[in-house]
Amino acid sequence: xxxxxxxxxxxxxxxxxxxxxxxxxxxxxxxxxxxxxxxxxxxxxxxxxxxxxxxxxxxxxxxxxxxxxxxxxxxxxxxxxxxxxxxxxxxxxxxxxxxxxxxxxxxxxxxxxxxxxxxxxxxxxxxxxxxxxxxxxxxxxxxxxxxxxxxxxxxxxxxxxxxxxxxxxxxxxxxxxxxxxxxxxxxxxxxxxxxxxxxxxxxxxxxxxxxxxxxxxxxxxxxxxxxxxxxxxxxxxxxxxxxxxxxxxxxxxxxxxxxxxxxxxxxxxxxxxxxxxxxxxxxxxxxxxxxxxxxxxxxxxxxxxxxxxxxxxxxxxxxxxxxxxxxxxxxxxxxxxxxxxxxxxxxx
Numbered sequence: 001x002x003x004x005x006x007x008x009x010x011x012x013x014x015x016x017x018x019x020x021x022x023x024x025x026x027x028x029x030x031x032x033x034x035x036x037x038x039x040x041x042x043x044x045x046x047x048x049x050x051x052x053x054x055x056x057x058x059x060x061x062x063x064x065x066x067x068x069x070x071x072x073x074x075x076x077x078x079x080x081x082x083x084x085x086x087x088x089x090x091x092x093x094x095x096x097x098x099x100x101x102x103x104x105x106x107x108x109x110x111x112x113x114x115x116x117x118x119x120x121x122x123x124x125x126x127x128x129x130x131x132x133x134x135x136x137x138x139x140x141x142x143x144x145x146x147x148x149x150x151x152x153x154x155x156x157x158x159x160x161x162x163x164x165x166x167x168x169x170x171x172x173x174x175x176x177x178x179x180x181x182x183x184x185x186x187x188x189x190x191x192x193x194x195x196x197x198x199x200x201x202x203x204x205x206x207x208x209x210x211x212x213x214x215x216x217x218x219x220x221x222x223x224x225x226x227x228x229x230x231x232x233x234x235x236x237x238x239x240x241x242x243x244x245x246x247x248x249x250x251x252x253x254x255x256x257x258x259x260x261x262x263x264x265x266x267x268x269x270x271x272x273x274x275x276x277x278x279x280x281x282x283x284x285x286x287x288x289x290x291x292x293x294x295x296x297x298x299x300x301x302x303x304x305x306x307x308x309x310x311x312x313x314x315x316x317x318x319x320x321x322x323x324x325x326x327x328x329x330x331x332x333x334x335x336x337x338x339x340x341x342x343x344x345x346x347x348x
Contacts (some may be wrong), residue, residue: 001033009039020253109146110263163333173252184211185254190219199260202309279320295321
């Protein structure tokens, strides 16, 4: 079998990490695999494999020259995975799509709900046209259900979770860290959707404790959030760690992982935390609700409510239920591999 993947760029994001993890998983199981990247910009975060190819194609000329169709035909792959909505719009115009699968990593309903009435209609029509009669893979059931609510009519629709190599995660988590203090951890780009401001306000309400907040990531709002930390008199209690190639060792040693986002499709850091037995408090986004089940649902907080986030953090630090395999076993890469191996048969 041969599987190729297309992605716009390889920034330090969740979807980009998924592409690399899938590639490693395919190669490990004797599946021929390649990654095609359209944009070289900001591609220095991950060590790219030799099977990753940059396509020197200007965005405006991609369709006119039929470059992508030629590549797909030349590669003759069994499965072509196209990641991210920007590329979906481009690939939706390709004629022969029998082996083409559009992987959706974002909750499109979130974008829809944040538009005015007229823009909602335009947005809905646009995504209906892009995904009509297409083969779609969603990374969570909530994304799939919201596509149905948006009245998208695909040819094929299936959820396949992102793969996690439990053994590799646990191995990397054993490395030593330089932080000596107890800390709460947040991992995410400094973008509006991650709501670092809510996180800092919640953390500022934790009184009479020496626990630190470690914020891992980069992004355009980083300096703004640093200024807010100073304004809240937290500059000595917040550690801005930057982007890390091995986040697992920091997750393993954290007292608690916190997610304060407005929207998350399937937040990898929550799954990785559970694999490493680190307690999690998260806003009740679509993705977090799909992961934190049963006893862990009481550690879901209201979105954009820093007081509720503070209270749940306090509760989690005092006592947290046992984190058992039931919460994360469905994300095992061996299970995910079987889903991909059966994809061509299921989608016929």
